[in-house]
Amino acid sequence: MTDSIADFLTRIRNAINAKHRVVEIPGSNLKREMTKILYDKGYILNYKFIDDGLQGVIKIALKYDPETKVNAIKAIKRVSRPGLRKYTGYREVPRVLNGLGIAILSTSQGVVTDKEARAKRIGGEVLCYVY
Known part of the structure; x- marks a missing residue:
């Protein structure tokens, strides 16, 4: 894989389209910082960094409106x-x-x-x- 940031964004986009609650993404320092920004600005519900001894995994809980089931991230x-x-x-x-x-x-x-x-x-x- 040559573009890990595009993979990060595509995994989030695909999880939103499939109405998943949680998405797991291979970790890196840049992706961790991007995840923190998405959390601080209210686009995701929560996140967790899991250290597995290799590159780690980022678990992201996606944010949906409870009544209309619309995601906070439009694009x-x-x-x-x-x-x-x-x-x-x-x-x-x-x-x-x-x-x-x-x-x-x-x-x-x-x-x-x-x-x-x-x-x-x-x-x-x-x-x-x-x-």
């Missing part, structure tokens, strides 16, 4: 990919759905959201959009 899209990287300066950091969604960036100061990147005045690689 999750990969932006920068191995064949075409997308970098941005802090002045051109994209706004997703005019501020209703988030863009996740990998910067020199770690993995941050678009709002945090604008506040810290740092740019980086745009990993994905979530709304």
Whole structure:
């Protein structure tokens, strides 16, 4: 597998489409940081990092509305990919759905959201959009 971030996003997208409650994803430090951001912004219900001696596993509990059974994540899209990287300066950091969604960036100061990147005045690689 050459693009582990695309695999991470696709596993979440497929679990949402299949109406699963929990999804297991092979772990990495970048995926752990992305998972923490999704939890902090309210897109997932909970997460757990399991250390199995190798790379580890990330268990993510997906968030659904109890009445309408609609998921909190409407769309999750990969932006920068191995064949075409997308970098941005802090002045051109994209706004997703005019501020209703988030863009996740990998910067020199770690993995941050678009709002945090604008506040810290740092740019980086745009990993994905979530709304």
